[in-house]
Amino acid sequence: MQDYYPFDKVEEKWLRRWENSNLDKTGTDPDKENYYVLEMFPYPSGNLHMGHVRVYSIGDVVARYKRMEGYNVLHPMGWDAFGLPAENAAIKHGNIHPKEWTWKNIAHMKEQMKAMGLSYDWDREVTTASKDYYKWTQWFFAKMFARDLAYRKESTVNWCPSCETVLANEQVVNEGCERCGTEVEPRELEQWFLKITEYADRLLDDFKELDNWPEKVKTMQKNWIGRSEGTRINFPLKDLDEHLEVFTTRPDTLYGATYMVLAPEHPLVSELTEGSEKEEEVKEFIAKVKKQKEEERTSAESEKLGIFTGAYAVNPVNDKEIPIYIANYVLMSYGTGAIMAVPAHDQRDFDFARKYDIPVKAVIQPEDIEDKLKGSEMEEAYADDGYLINSDQYNGLSVKEAFAKMAEDFSEAGFAKVETNYRLRDWLISRQRYWGAPIPIVYCDDCGAVAVPEEDLPVELPHDVEFSPSGESPLKKVDDFVNTSCPQCGGPAQRETDTMDTFVDSSWYFLRYTDANNEQKAFAKDKADKWFPVDQYIGGIEHAILHLLYSRFFTKVVHDMGMAEAVEPFTNWLAQGMVLKDGAKMSKSKGNVVDPKDILEEYGADTARLFILFASPPEKDLEWSNKGVEGANRFLNRVWRYITDNIELIKNEEAEIKPAELDKDAKKLYRIMHSSIKKVSEDIGQRLNFNTAISAIMELTNEVYSYLNDREEAEINSALLRTAAENTLLLLAPFAPFLSEELWERIGYEESIHLASWPEYNQSALEKDEITIVIQINGKVREKINVDADISEEEVKEKVMAEEKVQSYLEGSELIKTIYVPSKLVNLVIK
RNA sequence: GCGAAAGUGGCGGAAUUGGCAGACGCGCUAGAUUUAGGAUCUAGUGGGUAAUCCCCGUGUGGGUUCGAGUCCCACCUUUCGCACCA
Structure with a gap:
């Protein structure tokens, strides 16, 4: 008789029963340890895609495994619900409001998640676009404002002409908008920033807490923060009563400076050249550089171009005159926008010096070469260690010694100071779009910018707004919203009309889950400390800098506010790979999308989960395979079949296994059963390698088949068979929650398999005779x-x-x- | 250009500590069952070979070792990150 796992009936039955159970609720047993597993919450686009299926299947296996292992587990889900797609959809479809669109999508995706058998505690659902949530996002902003961590400043910012809003530096990728790829334009605007730079050192130093993070991601963040320690040095100008300030990481090479370079945008440029014979030439050059910058923006090795200004600076250590150049390779946005050039020991300076025939003077001598380095004979810059030469009283010191000594001496002499520079810039959070949390600031003629007090929060986002993007916040046109009174003096005042970057919303949601329904606070400290930091975070590598850096910053601010003990949000982070089809990321334009809905309809949730976890280790990209899906389905049917075929034998068995009395084949099955338990436990619990965990369960199943095939029914050790079946189901429960639950009931259990204890292996059973x-x-x-x-x-x-x-x-x-x-x-x- | 990761059958992948390469799955071959197909069960399946012997085999070339997919050196390819950051 052929029998198949009737997934549709089974799923329907258990979805109904689980709905009224407490299986997925966050554990509260004081005798158990707490475990917080979290997957990045989705943007509610309307439908789950395969990437979602993958990341949520991974998280669900961990959650279910940890529950069975005896932890209180917090496994919540929510919606990153503010953002541009809601507005764009509303604009495209005409008569649907972003709010309506968002909530409709949430309802649908939540049903899809339930159908997947994902075990979330929905009592803690968080939606960033709901008033209950964004009230606290605004509250955090106000608190940061009070702590001088939020400020308004006019500066050059990145403008996306397609999204019609400004962007943070982190949201510009290869000079394009992170969302739509459109090339960004510089604009001079007054905008709100969060002072993430104040946390730069802690963001770097606390990597020591994150041993289990992928090295790659830590490197990316380190590069992004870009700390460099050096010295700011003042060079007097020859004919002007002014100084030229430069930043250098190599104060030890000061004697080797043979020219200076200003960025073309440097304010001293006009002062130095105005009225001089070089003025016209310099202006032409700057115009050329600006033009070239746009045209050759993407070329990797752009040529170093420069021009002599005719002016000289004076080296403060030996009063030598140093010519000042302007060059395209010095950027106004880093350091002071000017450098001292030491061609002998910096490759860029070396290239430039050779091109423009500027002297090269060696001041660092390599230890392992006998001949003295000669600037005129060098073929490339020497940037490594050595000892100083041509540097007066510093000769003979090592680079390291000289760095310290010279920085100290120069500081005492008053022309330099030790300084650390960062590449990281403050986080620009103003957005000129509708669907976001309004920045809770009121402008009063008398009091200036005033934060909205806690009792007046949230500043509600008005509903009826003409929100087509116009380059200005749509809220500007809503008089009722704009006109208000000053919270301090009561006088007439206007509200800030920009909304916040959605990355602000997602920078603290993981804390809200710990106390999701608190109406008095963002979250209570004792609740936060009970769960936070997240033990295992799972999500895409595309957030390596953006979301993960912002969340780390927020967590540190929260810590400093005394609201939680943790200084890092995510103890472990798993970066899951993409789901590919035909070697490429699934996308509508390529026409290679597999809709999870179709897989669920044809094979059921357990098959979908099992395949996506079996096909590849979680951090690698996964190639979709319909044949592979069938294989996963076939395996579940094999489990289903042997248990239902032998149901009477299994169900009625109560005896215990006596290992000493087992025959040879039985002993082998017994051993493989225990080794499978060991393997699956380690693979889920320690290695997060679900593919090999599943293969171990398959091996156990194969062994059951070969045991059963070799004998008549009377010869079957039913106690062994029952135990094998039980363990197979227990091991399978985190992966295939529906099938395991149904068979668990059929073999005679009344309580859910998801409340059962994870099986333990027996060391002696692993040993072979x-x-x-x-x-x-x-x-x-x-x-x-x-x-x-x-x-x-x-x-x-x-x-x-x-x-x-x-x-x-x-x-x-x-x-x-x-x-x-x-x-x-x-x-x-x-x- | 710099840095990191990866490269294993026809395919996805396994080998966790230097000790039987290819677990598990897909595909394929044969058999059983079936009117037939599908499904299922059984056996086989890295290449060469009649063979269970033997030879070859983890990107390429060297090395260390009794023994190397695993360690070291050089190179090739792919992916990712950084790319004038002073």
Whole structure:
């Protein structure tokens, strides 16, 4: 009789029953340890895609496993619900409001998640676009404003002409908008910033708490923050009563500075050249650089171009005159926008000096070369360690010694100071779009910018707004919203009309989950500390800088506010790979999308989960395979079939297994059962390698089949069969929650399998009576013998030497050496 | 250009500590069952070979070792990150 797992009926049945159960609720047992597993919440676009299926399946396996292991588990879900797509959809479809669109999508995706069998505690659902949530996002902004961590400043910012809003530096990728790819334009605007730079050092230093983060991601963040320690040095100008300030990480090479360079945008440029014979030439050059910058923006090795200004600076250590150039390779946005150039020890300066025939003066001598470096003969810059030459009293010092000594001396002499520079810029959070949390600031003629007090929060986003993008916030046109009174003096005032970057919303949602329904606070400290930091965070690598850096910053601010103990939000982070089809990311334009809905309809949720976890380790990209899906389905049917076929035998069995009485095949099944438990436990619990965990369950199932195939029903050890079936279901429960639950009930349990304890393996059951010893001759496998497990080294060697094949190899050769690896192999070295 | 990761059958992948390469799955071959197909069950499946012997085999070339997918050196390819940050 053929029997198939009727997934549709089973899923319907258990979805209904689970709905009224407390299975997925956050654990509260004071005797258990707490565990917080979290997947990045989705943007509610309307439908789950395969990427969602993958990340949420991973998280669900961890959550279910940890529950069975005896932890209180917090496994929540929510919606990153503010953002442009809602507005764009509303604009595209005409008569639907972003709010309506968002809430409709949320309802649908929530149903899809439930259908997937994902075990979330929906009592803690968080939606960033709901008033209950964004009230606290605004509250955090106001608190930061009070702590001087939020400020308004006019500066050059990145403008996306397609999204019609400004963007943070982190949201500009290859000079394009992170969302739509459109090339960004610089604009001078007054905008709100969060002072993430104040946390730059802590964001770097606290990586020591994050041993388990992927090295790659830490490197990316380190690069992004870009800390460099150096010295700010003042060079007097020759004919002007002014100074030229430069930042350098190599104060030890000051004696080797043979020219200075200003960025074309540097304010001193006009002062130095105005009225001079060089003025016209310099202006032409700057115009050329500006034009070139746009045209050759993407070229990797753009040529270094420069021009002499005719002006000179004076080296403060030896009063030598140094010519000042303007060049395209110095940027106004970093350091002071000016450098001292040391061509002998910096490759860029070296290239430039050779091109414009500027002297090269070596001041660092490599230890391992006898001849003194000569600037005129060098072929490339020498940037490594060595000792100082041509540097007066500093000669002979190592680079490290000289760095410290010179920085100190120069500071005392008053023309330099030690300084650390960062690449990181403050986080621009103003957005000129509608669907976001209004920045809770009121402008009063008398009091200036005033934060909206807590009792007046939230500043509600008005509903009826003409929100087509216009380059200005749509809220500007809503008089009721704009006109208000000053919270401080009561006088007439206007509200800030920009909304916040959606990355602000998602920078603290993981804390809200710990106390999601608190109406008095963002979250209570005791609740936060009970769960936070997140033990295991799972999400896409695309957030390596953006969301993860912002969240780390927020967590540190929260800590400083005394609201939580943790200084880092995510103890472990798993970056899951993409889901590909035909070697490419699934996308509508490529027409290679597989809709999870279709897979669920044809094979059911358990098959979908099982396939996506089996096909590849989680951090690697996964190639979608319809055949692979069928394979996963086939395996579930194999489990279903052997248990239902033998249901009477299994159901009625109550006896315990007596390992000593098992026959040979039974013993093998018994052993594999225990080794599977061990393997699956380690693979889920420690390695997060679900593909090999599943293969271990398959091996167990295969072994059950081979046990059953070899004997008549009367010969089946039903206690063993029952235990094997139970363990198979327990191991499978995190992966295939529906099938395991149904069969668990059928074999006689009344309580859910998801409340059962994770099985334990028995070390003694793993040990074999008989082991296989590999015999190698000169490292090549030539024979294998089976011996008793407790055999001595001498006995093994005796047996090996007695082997016919070994004898034939030994004939006419000399045995030089015998290597014995206990329980594994014997290697005979012969000549 | 710099840095990191990866490269294993026809395919996805396994080998966690230097010790039987290819677990598990897909595909394929044969058999059983079936009117037939599908499904299922059984056996086989890295290449060469009649073969269970033997030879070859983890991107390429060297090295260390009794023994290397695993360690070291050089190179090739792919992916990712950084790319004038003074």
